[in-house]
Amino acid sequence: MDTSVWLSLSSVELQALQLSLSVALRSVLFSLPVAIAMAWSLTRARFAGRMVLDAFVHLPLVLPPVVTGYLLLLLFGTRGPLGGWLANTFDVRLVFTTAGAALATAVMSFPLMVRSIRIALEGIDHGLEEAARTLGAGALDRFMTITLPLMTPGILAGAITSFSAGLGEFGAVITFVGNVPGETQTLPLALYAALQMPNGDAIALRLATLSFALGLTGLLVSEFFARAVGRQLGRHDA
Amino acid sequence: MLEVDVHKQRGTFKLDLAFKAPQASVIALFGPSGCGKSTTINMIAGLLAPDSGRVQMDDRVLFDSRAGICVPAERRRIGYVFQDARLFPHLTVVQNLRYGLQRAPRDDRRIDLTTIIDLLGIGPLLQRRPQQLSGGEKQRVAIGRALLSQPHLLLLDEPLAALDLARRDEVLPYLERLRSFLHVPMVYVSHQFEEVLRLATHVVVMDHGQSLASGDLCTISLHPSLRALIGAEAIGAVVESRVDSIDQQNGLARVSIGHAEVQVDSTGLVSGQPVRLQLLARDLILAVEPPRGLSVRNVLGAVVTRVKADQHAVLVELDAGGVTLLSRVTLSAVQQLRLQAGSNVWVLVKAMTLRGHVFPSPPLPDLQQPSD
Numbered sequence: 001m002d003t004s005v006w007l008s009l010s011s012v013e014l015q016a017l018q019l020s021l022s023v024a025l026r027s028v029l030f031s032l033p034v035a036i037a038m039a040w041s042l043t044r045a046r047f048a049g050r051m052v053l054d055a056f057v058h059l060p061l062v063l064p065p066v067v068t069g070y071l072l073l074l075l076f077g078t079r080g081p082l083g084g085w086l087a088n089t090f091d092v093r094l095v096f097t098t099a100g101a102a103l104a105t106a107v108m109s110f111p112l113m114v115r116s117i118r119i120a121l122e123g124i125d126h127g128l129e130e131a132a133r134t135l136g137a138g139a140l141d142r143f144m145t146i147t148l149p150l151m152t153p154g155i156l157a158g159a160i161t162s163f164s165a166g167l168g169e170f171g172a173v174i175t176f177v178g179n180v181p182g183e184t185q186t187l188p189l190a191l192y193a194a195l196q197m198p199n200g201d202a203i204a205l206r207l208a209t210l211s212f213a214l215g216l217t218g219l220l221v222s223e224f225f226a227r228a229v230g231r232q233l234g235r236h237d238a
Numbered sequence: 239m240l241e242v243d244v245h246k247q248r249g250t251f252k253l254d255l256a257f258k259a260p261q262a263s264v265i266a267l268f269g270p271s272g273c274g275k276s277t278t279i280n281m282i283a284g285l286l287a288p289d290s291g292r293v294q295m296d297d298r299v300l301f302d303s304r305a306g307i308c309v310p311a312e313r314r315r316i317g318y319v320f321q322d323a324r325l326f327p328h329l330t331v332v333q334n335l336r337y338g339l340q341r342a343p344r345d346d347r348r349i350d351l352t353t354i355i356d357l358l359g360i361g362p363l364l365q366r367r368p369q370q371l372s373g374g375e376k377q378r379v380a381i382g383r384a385l386l387s388q389p390h391l392l393l394l395d396e397p398l399a400a401l402d403l404a405r406r407d408e409v410l411p412y413l414e415r416l417r418s419f420l421h422v423p424m425v426y427v428s429h430q431f432e433e434v435l436r437l438a439t440h441v442v443v444m445d446h447g448q449s450l451a452s453g454d455l456c457t458i459s460l461h462p463s464l465r466a467l468i469g470a471e472a473i474g475a476v477v478e479s480r481v482d483s484i485d486q487q488n489g490l491a492r493v494s495i496g497h498a499e500v501q502v503d504s505t506g507l508v509s510g511q512p513v514r515l516q517l518l519a520r521d522l523i524l525a526v527e528p529p530r531g532l533s534v535r536n537v538l539g540a541v542v543t544r545v546k547a548d549q550h551a552v553l554v555e556l557d558a559g560g561v562t563l564l565s566r567v568t569l570s571a572v573q574q575l576r577l578q579a580g581s582n583v584w585v586l587v588k589a590m591t592l593r594g595h596v597f598p599s600p601p602l603p604d605l606q607q608p609s610d
Binding site: 125127131132134135136137138 | 283284285310311312313314315316317318320322324326327328337338341342383384387
């Protein structure tokens with residue numbers, strides 16, 4: 001590895017970068033199974049209140065991130081209904097912690113992930129699942145052997161896009177878990193802190209460049225995976 | 239025995255269908271597009287639930303609305319070959335073939351992978367992906383995949399409809415081979431009478447969601463309901479028979495019809511082979527005196543059993559030594575020859591007109607048992 005790049009980053013910057021990566025990764029790992037289940041319910045299941053659930057999932061896209069962060073604070077704060085329960089039962093605290101930052105990031109990028117998986121799911125010919133049925137495959141078997149593999153490009157694209165977006169989540173994170181260096185101070189939060197400092201412009205610019213590079217890489221990797229897997233699955237348009 | 243009695247309302251389309259067919263046979267559901275054939279086999283497969291009714295295969299009740307029985311499709315042991323093949327795009331051909339095989343009970347695996355690969359000629363394709371196959375190859379793999387799931391019944395939903403004529407002729411002989419070698423009962427949906435003619439033993443004629451007639455192919459070939467569907471020009475008695483002998487020198491095969499014999503082109507036929515002949519009504523010539531000095535080789539004595547006129551012509555039903563034949567002649571010919579029930583006639587069949595109307599017969603279900 002070329003260490004000069006890392007050497008040129010100050011320890012605070014490096015910490016922010018590592019934290020951003022860790023928060024984004026945790027957020028993706030946490031939300032992926034939920035997003036797959038949600039996408040499946042919204043596409044294949046028939047139940048009352050489907051439209052309401054659909055709208056609810058997409059709320060973080062249209063709400064000001066501060067509102068989302070504030071709602072999380074109300075729910076998961078130490079005196080909030082869920083936060084209090086988590087603290088008492090599992091001794092888990094989310095406010096001012098990396099785990100909390102990951103939760104806020106997961107909620108914010110959830111709609112992106114669901115959308116991407118859902119598009120993949122809608123593109124799968126239901127007839128293939130019927131064919132698997134006539135070959136003796138039960139519901140779970142069909143999902144694992146036919147539906148899930150065919151959804152892979154959408155899942156990968158959704159995960160990578162969410163990961164990239166998660167690296168830069170700001171509003172909800174700062175509202176919910178604050179700006180604690182080493183705990184919740186991710187790249188954009190560090191950038192924001194730098195802007196508040198006198199003579200912080202140079203640091204801010206370097207952090208901005210780093211964010212830019214990370215985002216672009218994420219999008220390119222996502223596209224690359226989607227195409228590679230698409231080819232594997234025999235899509236002619238991939 | 240396959241017993242189907244199903245009712246289903248879908249918008250304005252109403253399906254009320256009941257038929258019984260011997261299990262050890264190829265049952266053809268024949269009718270025009272949109273008459274409810276696919277709906278019917280989807281209900282047999284369990285992919286669609288009837289509003290009410292009953293589906294029974296031998297002693298297994300698959301659906302009974304009164305008893306509240308509905309066996310899920312994945313546990314019916316019914317194979318399904320879809321019109322559009324529906325091969326899994328993320329699996330290779332051999333993985334597709336194994337999909338159903340792996341899910342079949344271990345103690346009920348009669349049909350093995352090698353047999354299927356040989357019968358369908360798909361050996362060179364095994365490592366390919368479905369999108370690298372031609373339409374005919376896809377359909378052959380789909381047939382193999384369905385058979386390897388060790389079904390007790392195989393449903394085929396117009397498996398040749400999406401193929402052009404050349405591909406159709408490529409797949410049809412494979413279906414004939416499967417019918418002869420594997421003894422898996424089939425329900426074959428088609429709106430092409432030629433496919434029915436080549437494959438079916440039992441035919442259910444359908445239109446507007448109803449069964450118009452149900453019976454063995456020979457009986458159905460004489461049934462009035464078929465006339466309306468395929469047109470008077472395509473009507474003709476189907477006769478099951480056997481090749482008595484082959485005349486190598488003249489390239490002719492002798493096939494008995496009733497007490498008499500007809501000569502047909504011997505291409506592809508062997509002595510003793512069971513065959514099925516279609517004698518188109520428009521190709522049969524009637525004479526009231528023994529004909530002389532004609533090029534026609536085939537002359538059968540017969541008795542007129544029925545005379546039925548429509549706007550354009552007259553359909554004469556004949557008994558030729560126990561075999562029923564149909565002849566379509568003009569009204570003036572009937573009047574001039576004074577044809578009526580009981581008239582003795584000679585039926586003239588030109589050997590050349592039988593070319594393309596002689597097919598290998600389905601094997602008799604009781605004579606051959608599935609090999610282990």
